[in-house]
Amino acid sequence: MNTVLITGCSTGFGREAAIHFLDRGWTVVATMRDPAASTLPISDRLRVLPLDVTDAGSIALAVSKAGPIDVLVNNAGIGWLNALEGTPMTAVHGIFEANLFGVIATMQAVLPGMRDRRSGVIINVSSSSTYKPLPLLSVYRASKAAVTALTESVALELAEFGIRAAVVVPGMAPSTNFATDILGRIAKGGWFPDAYEGFARQTMAMMEQSATGEITTAQDVAEAIFRAATDAACPVVLPAGADAVSWSKGD
Numbered sequence: 455m456n457t458v459l460i461t462g463c464s465t466g467f468g469r470e471a472a473i474h475f476l477d478r479g480w481t482v483v484a485t486m487r488d489p490a491a492s493t494l495p496i497s498d499r500l501r502v503l504p505l506d507v508t509d510a511g512s513i514a515l516a517v518s519k520a521g522p523i524d525v526l527v528n529n530a531g532i533g534w535l536n537a538l539e540g541t542p543m544t545a546v547h548g549i550f551e552a553n554l555f556g557v558i559a560t561m562q563a564v565l566p567g568m569r570d571r572r573s574g575v576i577i578n579v580s581s582s583s584t585y586k587p588l589p590l591l592s593v594y595r596a597s598k599a600a601v602t603a604l605t606e607s608v609a610l611e612l613a614e615f616g617i618r619a620a621v622v623v624p625g626m627a628p629s630t631n632f633a634t635d636i637l638g639r640i641a642k643g644g645w646f647p648d649a650y651e652g653f654a655r656q657t658m659a660m661m662e663q664s665a666t667g668e669i670t671t672a673q674d675v676a677e678a679i680f681r682a683a684t685d686a687a688c689p690v691v692l693p694a695g696a697d698a699v700s701w702s703k704g705d
Contacts, residue, residue: 458527460529467624473494476494483501488504508555513556528601530552535590577682579679624674
């Protein structure tokens with residue numbers, strides 16, 4: 455029976471991916487910072503473990519408890535939408551710690567076992583914002599572009615050991631906590647520097663309007679993650695959702 459470890463399973467893409475794998479007979483190690491927050495269905499093939507991707511000790515403990523891991527899904531991360539001028543350096547460091555450095559650390563934790571077994575798959579989750587420039591996403595976009603670049607290169611390193619690496623690139627998913635949180639912050643005011651507040655409101659209004667068309671659902675992302683895990687012919691970079699596919703083509 456195959457085992458998948460997924461980070462960031464409390465909500466959104468990670469939670470949906472965990473359910474998707476469970477429904478297909480896999481053993482799932484669903485991780486999150488606070489397992490008490492889990493709303494995943496009870497299953498004898500499910501283990502919920504604490505894991506904070508910004509804490510090396512937390513990663514090591516979760517990986518040791520999980521046992522042999524066939525597939526790692528690096529889904530955990532944080533969103534950010536603000537002008538570069540309004541992004542404190544403490545926030546920049548936090549975004550890269552969660553979105554990039556945590557991905558690297560978790561990969562490093564599982565790779566020795568995969569290399570010894572000469573098998574395994576690593577799937578990292580990026581963002582369709584990497585396909586084209588978007589305002590107010592500079593720092594977030596930079597962190598996710600780095601995840602894509604990292605995965606493309608590491609896929610070449612690992613192929614000779616029988617290990618595959620792929621990056622799933624979700625499109626816009628307005629129903630996720632990321633969008634809800636940003637809208638709430640804008641509504642309260644004072645989130646953006648004064649000079650950018652009007653521009654920010656216009657940008658979010660445009661995003662909300664575009665969300666009435668083709669958007670990405672959590673199910674789209676779960677299906678793409680599962681395909682990357684099970685299809686050896688899957689491309690290294692896999693867009694998830696109709697809008698992500700369109701953006702990947704330059705539309």
